[in-house]
Amino acid sequence: xxxxRELFESMTTKPSLSSEQMATMxxxxxxxxxxxxxxxxxxxxxxxxxxxxxxxxxxxxxxDVVTTTRNVLTRGNGPDSSMLSAQLEVCLLACERSNELCGxxxxxxxxxxxxxxxxxxxxxxxRATLDALHR
Amino acid sequence: xxxxRELFESMTTKPSLSSEQMATMxxxxxxxxxxxxxxxxxxxxxxxxxxxxxxxxxxxxxxDVVTTTRNVLTRGNGPDSSMLSAQLEVCLLACERSNELCGxxxxxxxxxxxxxxxxxxxxxxxRATLDALHR
Amino acid sequence: xxxxRELFESMTTKPSLSSEQMATMxxxxxxxxxxxxxxxxxxxxxxxxxxxxxxxxxxxxxxDVVTTTRNVLTRGNGPDSSMLSAQLEVCLLACERSNELCGxxxxxxxxxxxxxxxxxxxxxxxRATLDALHR
Amino acid sequence: xxxxRELFESMTTKPSLSSEQMATMxxxxxxxxxxxxxxxxxxxxxxxxxxxxxxxxxxxxxxDVVTTTRNVLTRGNGPDSSMLSAQLEVCLLACERSNELCGxxxxxxxxxxxxxxxxxxxxxxxRATLDALHR
Numbered sequence: 265x266x267x268x269r270e271l272f273e274s275m276t277t278k279p280s281l282s283s284e285q286m287a288t289m290x291x292x293x294x295x296x297x298x299x300x301x302x303x304x305x306x307x308x309x310x311x312x313x314x315x316x317x318x319x320x321x322x323x324x325x326x327x328d329v330v331t332t333t334r335n336v337l338t339r340g341n342g343p344d345s346s347m348l349s350a351q352l353e354v355c356l357l358a359c360e361r362s363n364e365l366c367g368x369x370x371x372x373x374x375x376x377x378x379x380x381x382x383x384x385x386x387x388x389x390x391r392a393t394l395d396a397l398h399r
Numbered sequence: 400x401x402x403x404r405e406l407f408e409s410m411t412t413k414p415s416l417s418s419e420q421m422a423t424m425x426x427x428x429x430x431x432x433x434x435x436x437x438x439x440x441x442x443x444x445x446x447x448x449x450x451x452x453x454x455x456x457x458x459x460x461x462x463d464v465v466t467t468t469r470n471v472l473t474r475g476n477g478p479d480s481s482m483l484s485a486q487l488e489v490c491l492l493a494c495e496r497s498n499e500l501c502g503x504x505x506x507x508x509x510x511x512x513x514x515x516x517x518x519x520x521x522x523x524x525x526r527a528t529l530d531a532l533h534r
Numbered sequence: 535x536x537x538x539r540e541l542f543e544s545m546t547t548k549p550s551l552s553s554e555q556m557a558t559m560x561x562x563x564x565x566x567x568x569x570x571x572x573x574x575x576x577x578x579x580x581x582x583x584x585x586x587x588x589x590x591x592x593x594x595x596x597x598d599v600v601t602t603t604r605n606v607l608t609r610g611n612g613p614d615s616s617m618l619s620a621q622l623e624v625c626l627l628a629c630e631r632s633n634e635l636c637g638x639x640x641x642x643x644x645x646x647x648x649x650x651x652x653x654x655x656x657x658x659x660x661r662a663t664l665d666a667l668h669r
Numbered sequence: 670x671x672x673x674r675e676l677f678e679s680m681t682t683k684p685s686l687s688s689e690q691m692a693t694m695x696x697x698x699x700x701x702x703x704x705x706x707x708x709x710x711x712x713x714x715x716x717x718x719x720x721x722x723x724x725x726x727x728x729x730x731x732x733d734v735v736t737t738t739r740n741v742l743t744r745g746n747g748p749d750s751s752m753l754s755a756q757l758e759v760c761l762l763a764c765e766r767s768n769e770l771c772g773x774x775x776x777x778x779x780x781x782x783x784x785x786x787x788x789x790x791x792x793x794x795x796r797a798t799l800d801a802l803h804r
Contacts, residue, residue, distance in 0.1 A: 266699075266700035266703055266704060266783070266787060267783060268703065270779070270783065271703070271704060271707050271779075271780060271783050272707065273779075274711065274778070274779030274780045274783070275707060275710065275711045275714070275780055290703060294671075294699045294703065295671035297739075298671060298673065298676070298695060298699065298739070298743060299671060299676060301739075301740060301743040301744065302676050302677065302680060302743050304744075305591065305680065305743060305744040305745050306679065306680045308587040308588075308590060308591045309587070309591075309680070309745070317578040317579070317587070317590075318578075320578060320587075320590075321474055321475075321575065321578045321579075324470075324474060324594060325470070325471050325474060325482065327740070328466075328467040328470045328471065329467055329471070329486070331463075331467075331736060332463040332464055332466075332467045334702075334703070334706075335459075335460070335463045335706060335732070336460050336463065336464070338703060338706040338707050338710060339456055339459060339460060339706065339709075339710040340456075340710050340714070346492060347460065347489065347492045347493060347496060350485075350488055350489040350492050351464070351489050353485055353489075354482065354485040354486050354488075354489050357481060357482045357485050358482060361482060373679070374675070374676075374678075374679030375676060375679045375680055378671070378672060378675065378676050378679070382671060401564075401565035401568060401569060401648070401652060402648060403568065405644070405648065406568070406569060406572050406644075406645060406648050407572065408644075409576065409643070409644030409645045409648070410572060410575065410576045410579070410645055425568060429536075429564045429568065430536035432604075433536060433538065433541070433560060433564065433604070433608060434536060434541060436604075436605060436608040436609065437541050437542065437545060437608050439609075440545065440608060440609040440610050440726065441544065441545045443722040443723075443725060443726045444545070444610070444722070444726075452713040452714070452722070452725075453713075455713060455722075455725075456710065456713045456714075459729060462605070466601060469567075469568070469571075470571060470597070473568060473571040473572050473575060474571065474574075474575040475575050475579070508544070509540070509541075509543075509544030510541060510544045510545055513536070513537065513540065513541050513544070517536060591744055591745075594740075594744060595740070595741050595744060595752065598736075598737040598740045598741065599737055599741070599756070601733075601737075602733040602734055602736075602737045605729075605730070605733045606730050606733065606734070609726055609729060609730060610726075616762060617730065617759065617762045617763060617766060620755075620758055620759040620762050621734070621759050623755055623759075624752065624755040624756050624758075624759050627751060627752045627755050628752060631752060
């Protein structure tokens with residue numbers, strides 16, 4: 265398993281976040297990307313794929329946005345955190361939208377339940393990171 | 400060459416944008432991603448790479464954000480354009496930041512000048528698209 | 535419109551390809567990514583989405599692979615082109631697979647026909663670039 | 670933490686890999702992407718960035734390839750695993766190349782050592798997955 269916190273401690277380019285905050289946010293983003301990817305694949309392979317196509321489409325947006333957020337966050341940001349903030353805002357919206365659409369199918373598909381948990385956790389972590397940036 | 404406008408006219412999922420607006424925005428995003436990618440590679444290969452590292456790093460963020468914006472825009476958005484708006488806002492910031500950093504080297508490196516033109520054009524197109532969405 | 539050839543001529547890091555070969559390949563990749571993205575969105579929004587889910591899923595793989603190929607190609611490669619070759623091989627497979635699946639629906643959906651043309655052109659250009667690299 | 674194995678067990682689209690093999694491979698890819706991203710950012714921020722630019726550039730290729738591999742693997746593949754195999758082959762090359770370049774700086778930069786470990790582990794896991802696919 266990756267020692268994410270040690271990794272960030274070794275870097276000289278840090279945004280206004282602690283290594284622990286960075287590690288927590290990165291892990292939430294990684295888990296979210298994976299859960300949403302798997303869920304959209306699971307929905308497209310389901311018998312009721314036609315019914316789930318809208319949710320699958322929003323999930324693909326979510327994967328792209330979450331992955332870009334991981335990249336932007338990890339690269340660090342210098343003293344100006346306005347771009348990181350804007351990226352976290354769009355990430356929050358993408359997670360909330362996937363969460364809303366997948367949550368409806370959480371009873372019928374295990375991958376929708378796991379996805380729904382991961383997007384909620386990621387949205388919450390985005391909110392906490394935004395708070396830390398604006399403090 | 401791709402018939403981008405014909406492509407969007409054939410789709411049933413459109414956001415609150417015309418096929419022409421979609422095509423103009425997509426082309427600006429594609430050109431921008433390519434110019435910024437090439438520019439960051441050119442800077443890292445230059446003799447004064449150490450001096451250009453900050454600009455190269457911001458360019459990488461820009462490529463990811465611009466590519467995700469292309470994906471989100473192309474997938475279409477349904478009636479709710481709040482996520483597309485947020486994505487265009489972060490794209491605008493990323494383009495402006497790359498533009499500012501690369502513009503400083505535009506006299507010394509042709510790829511910086513081309514990159515600087517492409518990020519300015521993409522930022523302007525983002526603003527026009529945001530105006531169209533909010534109308 | 536981006537002056538892709540001028541861009542590559544200004545760079546000092548070139549793989550074993552001419553600026554014209556680079557520009558032709560990059561344009562094929564950009565057009566392909568856009569056509570495949572739009573097509574998968576179009577299929578998921580269609581009334582027969584359930585029937586088209588497999589093709590949509592392969593299209594998403596194709597978009598990711600084609601976009602990564604654009605990035606790897608544009609960054610240049612130094613004297614060793616083995617990674618670029620391997621990337622072009624997987625890109626060729628991804629384009630052929632999308633082409634096969636979308637070609638079946640080309641009569642019923644305009645976006646499938648445009649996508650089918652773009653993936654065929656991109657696959658052909660990958661083959662020509664692989665030939666040039668191995669010469 | 671994401672229950673990756675449970676996630677894959679809930680999906681109906683599986684390639685010729687067990688849920689455990691899928692989970693192991695996905696985790697290696699996620700850790701690798703993060704370590705390589707952080708390392709390239711760390712190198713570009715270092716005082717000797719000019720010296721490290723080649724390694725940083727190869728790391729960026731690696732991040733893109735590894736992330737696309739995660740996406741292709743997670744989407745599942747149907748009975749034909751030829752594209753997944755080709756994707757794993759290019760991923761193996763990208764990891765080996767980053768590993769070779771970063772390994773040289775492992776003594777001087779902690780992020781290079783962590784990156785070097787993560788790319789080696791990911792390359793080994795790619796080899797094991799390719800073996801399982803070809804069995």
